[in-house]
Every structure is written in C-alpha cells, then in structure tokens.
Amino acid sequence: MPTPVIDIDSLTKVYPRQIGQPARRSLDDLRLRIGENEIFGFLGQNGAGKTTTIKILCSLLRPTKGAASVCGHDVRTRAARSCIGYLPENPYFYEYLTPRETIDFYGRLQGLDKATRAREWDALSERLDLRGIGAQRIRGFSKGMRQRLGFAVALVGDPPVLILDEPMSGLDPLGRRMIRELILSLRAAGKTIFFSSHVLGDVEQICDRVGILVEGRLRTQGRIDELLNRRNEQVELVVSGLSAETADALARDALHARRSEAGLHLTTADAAAANAMARAALSEGGQIVEFTPIRESLEAYFVKEQAS
Amino acid sequence: MRPALRRFVAMPLVVAIGLGAVAVLQVRVDRAAERARADIEDRLFLPNERLLTHLTAGLHGVVADLLWLECIQYMGKEFHDQEAKFTWLEHLSRTVTRLDPYFAGAYEYGGTLMAAIGNDDGAIELLRQGMIARPDRFELPLEAAKVYVLNRREQPGAAAAASFYLAYAAQLKGGDENLTRWAYNLQMQHGLTQVGREIWRDMAESGPNEMLRDLGRRKLIEMDLHDIVQALNAAADAFEAEHGRRPADLQELADAGYVRGFPEDPLGGAFFVDSTGRVQSTTLLDVQAVERIRRLRVFIAAFRREQGRWPASLEELADMGYVRSPPRHPNERKRFHYDPNTGELSDAPIAR
Amino acid sequence: MTGKILAVAQNTFRESVRDKVLYVLLFFAATAILGSKALGWISIGQDIKIVKDISLSAISVFGVLIAIFVGTNLVYKEVDKRTIYTILSRPLHRFEFILGKYLGLAALLGVVTISMAVVAAAYVLTLGGTVDTTFAIAVALTYVELLLITAFSVLLSTAASPILGALVVFSIYVVGHATNILIDLPPHFDDTFARRVMELVYYILPNLSNLNVRAEAANEVAVAWAYVGWATAYGLFYTAVVLALAALAFEDKDV
Numbered sequence: 001m002p003t004p005v006i007d008i009d010s011l012t013k014v015y016p017r018q019i020g021q022p023a024r025r026s027l028d029d030l031r032l033r034i035g036e037n038e039i040f041g042f043l044g045q046n047g048a049g050k051t052t053t054i055k056i057l058c059s060l061l062r063p064t065k066g067a068a069s070v071c072g073h074d075v076r077t078r079a080a081r082s083c084i085g086y087l088p089e090n091p092y093f094y095e096y097l098t099p100r101e102t103i104d105f106y107g108r109l110q111g112l113d114k115a116t117r118a119r120e121w122d123a124l125s126e127r128l129d130l131r132g133i134g135a136q137r138i139r140g141f142s143k144g145m146r147q148r149l150g151f152a153v154a155l156v157g158d159p160p161v162l163i164l165d166e167p168m169s170g171l172d173p174l175g176r177r178m179i180r181e182l183i184l185s186l187r188a189a190g191k192t193i194f195f196s197s198h199v200l201g202d203v204e205q206i207c208d209r210v211g212i213l214v215e216g217r218l219r220t221q222g223r224i225d226e227l228l229n230r231r232n233e234q235v236e237l238v239v240s241g242l243s244a245e246t247a248d249a250l251a252r253d254a255l256h257a258r259r260s261e262a263g264l265h266l267t268t269a270d271a272a273a274a275n276a277m278a279r280a281a282l283s284e285g286g287q288i289v290e291f292t293p294i295r296e297s298l299e300a301y302f303v304k305e306q307a308s
Numbered sequence: 309m310r311p312a313l314r315r316f317v318a319m320p321l322v323v324a325i326g327l328g329a330v331a332v333l334q335v336r337v338d339r340a341a342e343r344a345r346a347d348i349e350d351r352l353f354l355p356n357e358r359l360l361t362h363l364t365a366g367l368h369g370v371v372a373d374l375l376w377l378e379c380i381q382y383m384g385k386e387f388h389d390q391e392a393k394f395t396w397l398e399h400l401s402r403t404v405t406r407l408d409p410y411f412a413g414a415y416e417y418g419g420t421l422m423a424a425i426g427n428d429d430g431a432i433e434l435l436r437q438g439m440i441a442r443p444d445r446f447e448l449p450l451e452a453a454k455v456y457v458l459n460r461r462e463q464p465g466a467a468a469a470a471s472f473y474l475a476y477a478a479q480l481k482g483g484d485e486n487l488t489r490w491a492y493n494l495q496m497q498h499g500l501t502q503v504g505r506e507i508w509r510d511m512a513e514s515g516p517n518e519m520l521r522d523l524g525r526r527k528l529i530e531m532d533l534h535d536i537v538q539a540l541n542a543a544a545d546a547f548e549a550e551h552g553r554r555p556a557d558l559q560e561l562a563d564a565g566y567v568r569g570f571p572e573d574p575l576g577g578a579f580f581v582d583s584t585g586r587v588q589s590t591t592l593l594d595v596q597a598v599e600r601i602r603r604l605r606v607f608i609a610a611f612r613r614e615q616g617r618w619p620a621s622l623e624e625l626a627d628m629g630y631v632r633s634p635p636r637h638p639n640e641r642k643r644f645h646y647d648p649n650t651g652e653l654s655d656a657p658i659a660r
Numbered sequence: 661m662t663g664k665i666l667a668v669a670q671n672t673f674r675e676s677v678r679d680k681v682l683y684v685l686l687f688f689a690a691t692a693i694l695g696s697k698a699l700g701w702i703s704i705g706q707d708i709k710i711v712k713d714i715s716l717s718a719i720s721v722f723g724v725l726i727a728i729f730v731g732t733n734l735v736y737k738e739v740d741k742r743t744i745y746t747i748l749s750r751p752l753h754r755f756e757f758i759l760g761k762y763l764g765l766a767a768l769l770g771v772v773t774i775s776m777a778v779v780a781a782a783y784v785l786t787l788g789g790t791v792d793t794t795f796a797i798a799v800a801l802t803y804v805e806l807l808l809i810t811a812f813s814v815l816l817s818t819a820a821s822p823i824l825g826a827l828v829v830f831s832i833y834v835v836g837h838a839t840n841i842l843i844d845l846p847p848h849f850d851d852t853f854a855r856r857v858m859e860l861v862y863y864i865l866p867n868l869s870n871l872n873v874r875a876e877a878a879n880e881v882a883v884a885w886a887y888v889g890w891a892t893a894y895g896l897f898y899t900a901v902v903l904a905l906a907a908l909a910f911e912d913k914d915v
Contacts, residue, residue, distance in 0.1 A: 154746075337891050370713050
C-alpha cells in the first residue's frame with residue numbers, strides 16, 4: 001500500500017474508572033491504514049468502539065496507548081485537524097444561528113478570510129441545497145436538514161479527508177440516497193472518506209473496503225464481498241403455476257421448501273442452483289414470481305463471528 | 309507537551325508561580341491600603357467587630373445602610389414612647405459606623421440623637437471616631453461643639469472645647485458664617501445658653517428632617533421652661549426675703565403679687581413647688597430622669613457582669629458601692645420602677 | 661489566532677445575550693437600583709449615599725450571579741449539547757477555545773456593568789447627587805472582580821457540572837470577601853504556628869475585598885491611585901493564573 005492517508009497504529013483507549021462505574025476498555029490495539037481516495041466503511045455494532053476511534057482521529061479524545069496520524073500529521077496537531085472534515089453522529093450546532101452564519105463561524109475557526117468564507121457559503125449552499133433555508137434559524141430544522149448542514153460544515157475549508165460518524169442513521173430512504181450520492185461524488189473529487197455504520201446496506205453499495213470492529217478489536221478488514229462470502233449466497237425462488245408432481249420434484253431438490261398464497265418458496269444453496277431450478281420451472285410451464293438472494297446480514301455475521 | 313508533563317509539571321508550576329506572585333501583589337495592595345485605612349481601623353475596630361464586616365460578602369455598605377434605617381426608625385418610635393429607653397441607640401450607631409467607617413451621616417446624626425437623650429459621653433466618643441474617619445466633614449466637629457454647648461454647659465472648659473471644635477469646623481469645606489459667629493461669641497464670653505439657643509433654633513428651622521426639626525423645637529421649649537423655672541425661683545427667693553419662708557405653692561406666689569398669672573408648658577407638663585421650696589418643671593425633671601435611668605442602666609449592667617446576678621434593689625447598687633447613694637427619681641413625686649428579675653429600670657410602672 | 665478566539669468570543673456573546681437568566685437578573689438589579697430611593701427617604705439626608713451603596717452593590721451582586729450562572733455553563737453546555745465536537749475538531753488550540761468563551765462572557769459582563777452603572781449614575785444625578793471619580797473607580801474595580809469570578813466559573817465549567825460549579829464559585833466569592841479574617845486575629849494568636857499558616861492562606865486565597873471600594877464611593881471618599889493600580893494588577897494577574905489553569909485542565913480532557 002502507498003503511504004496511507006489515515007494511519008492508526010495500535011490504538012488503545014481505556015475510559016478511566018468513575019463513581020459507580022469501573023474502568024472500561026473501549027479500544028484494544030487497533031491498527032488500520034486507509035489509502036488515498038478510498039472509501040472505507042467502519043462497521044460494528046453499537047458500543048464496539050467506532051465513535052471512540054473517530055473521536056481520537058479528531059483529537060476529541062486522547063488515546064491511552066498508541067498513535068494515529070492523518071495526512072502524515074499526528075492527530076493531536078492542528079495540522080492534522082486542518083486536513084479533516086468531521087461529521088459527528090447527529091451533528092449539533094448553535095441553534096440560534098442560521099446555516100449561513102454557521103458556515104461563516106466554522107470558516108473563521110478554519111482560519112479562512114472573509115472573501116473565502118463568502119465563496120465557501122456559495123459553493124456549499126449550492127452543493128447541499130441550503131440556499132432556501134440559509135437565513136432560517138437552525139432551531140426548527142428537521143433531521144435531514146441538519147445532516148445536510150453537518151455535511152456542509154464538514155466540507156468547510158475543502159479538507160482532503162472526511163470522517164463521518166453514522167452519516168445515514170435516522171434518515172429516510174431519500175435522505176440515505178442523497179448521502180450515498182454525495183459520498184460517491186466526494187470520492188470522485190479526490191477525497192478520502194472514512195465512515196462508520198452499523199447498517200451493512202449503507203456500506204456495501206459504496207465502500208471500497210470495510211473494517212469490522214467487535215468489542216474494541218478489529219475482527220477483519222478487506223473487500224466486503226470477500227468478508228461476507230458473497231459468492232456462496234443462498235437464493236430464495238418463488239414459482240407459481242406448477243403441477244403438483246413438478247412442484248414435489250423441485251421441492252426435493254431445494255434445501256428448503258414451503259407453500260404460500262404466492263406460490264412455492266424454494267431455497268437453493270447458491271445462484272447457479274437457483275438458475276437451474278428456475279429453468280426447470282419455466283420449462284414445466286411455471287412462472288417465476290420472485291428471485292431473491294438471501295444476503296447475510298451484518299448481525300448474522302456478528303453472531304457467526306462471535307460463535308467462532 | 310506530553311500530557312504527563314502537563315499534569316505533573318506545568319500545572320503545579322503555574323499554581324506555584326501564580327500564587328506566589330499573587331501573594332506578592334497582595335502585600336502591595338495591603339501596603340497601598342495601609343496609608344488610607346490603618347489609621348482608622350486601629351482606633352475603631354475590635355476584633356469581633358471586624359468579623360462582621362468580613363462576613364457580609366462585600367455588602368458591608370448596604371448592611372450599614374439598613375442598620376442605619378433601623379436605627380432611625382427605632383429612634384422615631386422611642387421618641388413617641390413614654391417608656392423610651394434608647395437602649396440600643398449607642399450600640400446600633402457604633403455597629404453602623406464599624407460596618408461603613410466612612411458613613412459621615414451615621415456619626416453626625418448618631419451623635420445628635422445620642423446627645424438629645426442625654427448620652428453626651430457616647431455622642432462625643434462617636435463624633436471623635438467620625439472625625440478620624442472623615443476629617444473632611446465639618447458637620448462632625450460642629451456636632452461635637454453642640455454637645456459641649458448643649459449638654460455640658462455646666463462643666464468647666466465646655467466653652468473652650470466648643471469653641472475649639474467650632475473653629476475647626478469653620479475651616480473645613482462647607483462650614484458657614486454661623487460657625488465662625490458662634491465660635492466668636494463663645495470666645496467673647498457670651499453665655500453658652502445663648503449659643504445653645506441659636507443652635508437649637510437653627511435645627512428647628514432648617515433641620516434635615518421632621519424628627520430633628522421637632523427635636524430642635526422641643527429643645528427650644530425646654531430652654532424656655534428652664535428660663536421660666538429660673539424666673540419663678542427668683543420670685544420665690546424674693547418671697548422668702550420678704551416673708552422669711554419659702555412659698556408653699558405657686559398660688560401663694562401669685563397671690564403675693566410676685567408673678568402675674570401662671571405660665572403654661574406647651575409640652576403638657578406643669579410647674580410646682582417641691583418640698584424644699586424650689587420651683588420645678590415636670591417636663592425638665594422627666595428629661596433628667598431619662599438621663600439618670602440611662603446612667604443607672606450602665607451600673608446595673610456592670611453589677612450583673614461582676615456579680616453574676618441582677619441587683620435585688622436599687623439600694624443594693626449603692627450598698628455594693630456601684631453608686632454613691634441610693635438612686636432617686638429627680639421628681640420627688642415620682643419614683644423609679646425596678647424589676648430585680650429582669651434588671652429592667654423605668655420611670656413608669658413596668659408592665660407585667 | 662486572534663481571529664479564531666474572536667470568532668468563539670463573538671459567538672459566546674451572542675449566545676449569552678439570549679440567556680433568559682441574564683434578563684431576570686438585570687430586572688432585579690434595575691429594581692434594586694431604582695427602588696433604593698424608597699429606603700433613602702427616611703434616612704435623614706443620606707438618600708444619595710444609600711442609593712449609591714445599593715446601586716454599586718447591585719452591580720456587584722447581580723454581575724457575580726451572571727458570571728456564575730452563565731459562566732459555569734459555558735464549556736459544560738458545549739460538551740453537553742455536543743456542539744463542541746465540530747469546534748474542537750477544527751485547527752484551533754483548545755486554549756483558544758477557552759479564551760474565546762471567557763472573553764465572550766467578559767465582554768457581555770462589560771456591557772452589563774456599564775449599562776447598570778450608567779443607569780445608577782443617571783439616577784443619582786436626577787436625585788440631585790454628584791457622581792465622582794471614586795464612583796467610576798468602584799465600578800471599574802467591580803468589573804475586575806467580575807473578571808476574576810468569571811475565570812473561576814470557566815475553570816469549574818471545564819471540570820464540574822454547573823450546579824456543583826456554581827456552588828464552588830459562590831463559596832469562592834463569599835470566602836474571597838472574608839479572607840481578612842485570617843489576618844485580623846486576636847492577639848493571643850501572635851507568634852503561633854496557626855497564625856503563620858493562616859497568614860499564608862490569606863496571601864494565597866483570592867482577596868476580593870481588594871476590589872471593593874464601594875463604601876468609599878458611596879461616601880465620596882477619595883481612593884489613592886496607587887491602591888487602584890495595585891488592586892487592578894492583583895485582580896487581573898489572579899484572573900490570568902486561573903485562566904491558565906482552566907486551559908491546562910481542558911487541554912487533555914476527553915470530550
């Protein structure tokens with residue numbers, strides 16, 4: 001791998017003991033490297049340590065052990081922070097400001113001059129469709145509006161690295177699609193994107209690579225298809241209009257079969273078997289009502305991983 | 309900077325250097341304050357009274373004001389009360405001026421009020437402290453002069469002391485021609501009574517509030533009563549020279565043609581001839597009684613402090629040597645009422 | 661660097677101006693100042709003195725309450741409402757953030773102090789009194805007192821909940837006015853170890869009575885310029901020390 005943009009080197013974070021609460025190890029010896037212009041999906045269940053990792057990268061938390069760097073700068077330095085655009089989970093801003101004032105404020109924290117800040121607003125309000133609400137107070141904003149504003153804030157100063165904490169949680173399907181497209185367009189613009197999620201569906205469509213975090217340890221990383229063994233995916237086939245004998249014959253060949261109003265439900269071991277069965281059903285005068293790959297969910301993966 | 313370095317070196321360093329420098333600055337602040345305050349404080353404060361100031365969280369000025377208002381209301385109430393005791397006036401005005409040592413008004417009117425009830429020692433003491441704290445205010449030596457003129461006119465050197473304070477007051481900002489004239493009159497051996505009358509008239513006409521104007525008017529009347537009593541006694545002396553005995557009552561004096569009609573007391577009192585044949589004014593005797601009660605209370609308190617109990621009677625006070633002779637009411641037709649259970653002394657029967 | 665501090669300060673000012681507590685306290689302060697005459701009328705010619713006493717004390721007390729209630733919330737609220745995440749992940753030093761928060765509230769208190777002082781002075785003038793240099797000095801030193809109290813509030817705000825912080829800072833306020841107790845000891849303490857310890861404590865604790873010349877102002881007694889200078893230096897230096905501690909305490913804090 002060429003020089004990584006994000007280099008996480010054996011990070012460990014232990015939250016100190018507090019009253020009524022013992023010390024808690026949140027991250028344990030995490031090592032991770034993310035290359036330039038990559039979209040990296042950081043997966044894990046709630047409490048696995050995703051947010052802790054992200055907060056360390058944004059220097060909101062200090063690691064107990066280990067180090068991390070962004071664009072070659074230690075994450076504790078301001079140089080590292082000026083490379084990062086950070087979108088926290090459920091971003092909060094000053095409620096009494098308008099989006100325009102908010103962008104201006106973060107522009108000032110970024111050290112941008114007045115003319116640049118005005119240009120930032122023009123560009124970002126266009127890109128994230130904030131122009132119509134630019135003069136409204138944030139107080140009354142919906143979840144989707146806040147998320148768009150959060151993205152705009154993360155993009156202030158055009159940082160090369162974007163760190164997004166659960167960017168799609170709580171959004172409706174339209175909102176999720178918008179964020180997906182946005183992330184892809186940012187990759188096209190040359191950014192490196194590191195985002196966390198606990199929902200596999202969000203990740204698999206856009207990520208180049210994923211890392212899976214289980215209880216503070218990195219369980220595995222790589223291409224998502226390889227990780228989830230996508231080639232050996234079961235398929236559920238629903239056919240109707242078959243004679244009783246044909247149906248019985250097909251049911252015998254399937255891993256599992258049942259009947260419903262819609263027709264005969266057949267589960268096959270993989271896509272090839274499903275295709276063969278579909279051809280047989282069609283040749284016997286049946287109709288294919290549904291052809292659905294049964295995808296392994298992240299939850300199932302975790303259950304499997306934890307069992308092993 | 310590494311976190312450990314910051315925690316174990318930088319923070320203690322900031323604390324040590326910072327607080328060290330703070331201490332040095334505190335020394336400088338104290339030194340700068342010393343010139344202004346030490347002079348006053350050393351003479352005015354007792355340790356326990358300092359505590360009060362420190363515990364007001366910086367509000368000692370306001371607390372002084374509120375106590376002062378309390379003090380005035382207390383006085384106003386006591387003035388209209390037959391059983392007036394004025395027990396707390398000295399203590400209150402002392403506390404007020406401890407809380408706010410620059411409170412010129414409290415020294416001035418505290419002195420006036422104390423003098424008005426006959427506590428001229430307390431008044432002079434308070435005014436002296438006031439002159440130390442506020443050497444710029446002419447009102448304070450003026451008040452002190454008034455106490456000498458009005459309360460201590462029978463004492464030797466009163467004219468000299470009053471004249472000294474008046475001359476001092478006249479030099480300060482705000483001191484007017486009256487002061488110079490009074491001082492001049494005193495030096496020219498004009499009677500203290502005459503100057504006193506002028507002071508009271510001045511207060512009756514242009515006193516700062518109704519209570520003090522009332523006080524001025526009352527004191528003027530008392531001086532008139534004093535003159536009337538003196539004139540009646542002169543008539544009685546003439547009666548004695550002619551008849552070889554004192555008149556039995558005022559009627560006899562009038563019948564013999566020594567006085568034309570009976571004078572009236574605007575304060576509601578009466579004139580009478582006492583058992584020694586001297587003419588007296590009940591109003592003036594009552595004023596004396598208040599003064600005597602105030603002094604006796606001091607001795608009763610001293611008795612209690614030293615003996616651990618209240619004296620059984622006023623006679624015991626004399627037997628134990630606290631006073632020279634058993635105290636008597638100045639008006640022979642009245643007597644003091646003393647309660648040995650509470651140590652309360654009054655010139656009217658004590659309500660049970 | 662100054663631009664970033666200024667950005668945080670301006671925002672803090674805007675935010676604090678919207679705090680309802682501010683207006684409740686200002687209302688009480690105005691009532692105290694304008695109502696002070698009611699107490700003055702029975703005071704035998706002391707009404708101006710009493711109006712000045714109450715006005716200057718109101719500026720101090722309500723200023724301190726604002727400094728405590730708004731100040732102990734400053735950093736805590738940012739953490740609690742998570743607005744701090746997007747701010748500290750920007751290229752600015754954490755001390756710049758602390759300083760900006762502090763200066764924003766200090767500016768607000770400046771505006772509050774000046775407006776209360778102007779109202780009080782105008783009121784005194786309408787009542788026929790005079791407003792002299794000592795009055796202005798008393799207001800200025802009161803503001804220095806507020807600066808120090810605000811610094812303590814910010815320090816506590818980085819480490820404790822607002823309620824605990826307010827209690828601690830309020831205790832500092834009360835104790836800071838009472839430190840003279842430690843050196844006004846009865847004579848039987850002379851030459852004892854206890855006396856030396858208490859003297860040491862006296863020199864270290866914040867001495868807020870240094871900054872209190874309100875009684876002098878109400879009585880129109882002059883205050884020496886040397887005193888004003890040293891007292892101001894004391895207050896500002898102590899403030900700087902407390903702010904430095906706040907910045908250091910916040911530097912490694914997990915948010």
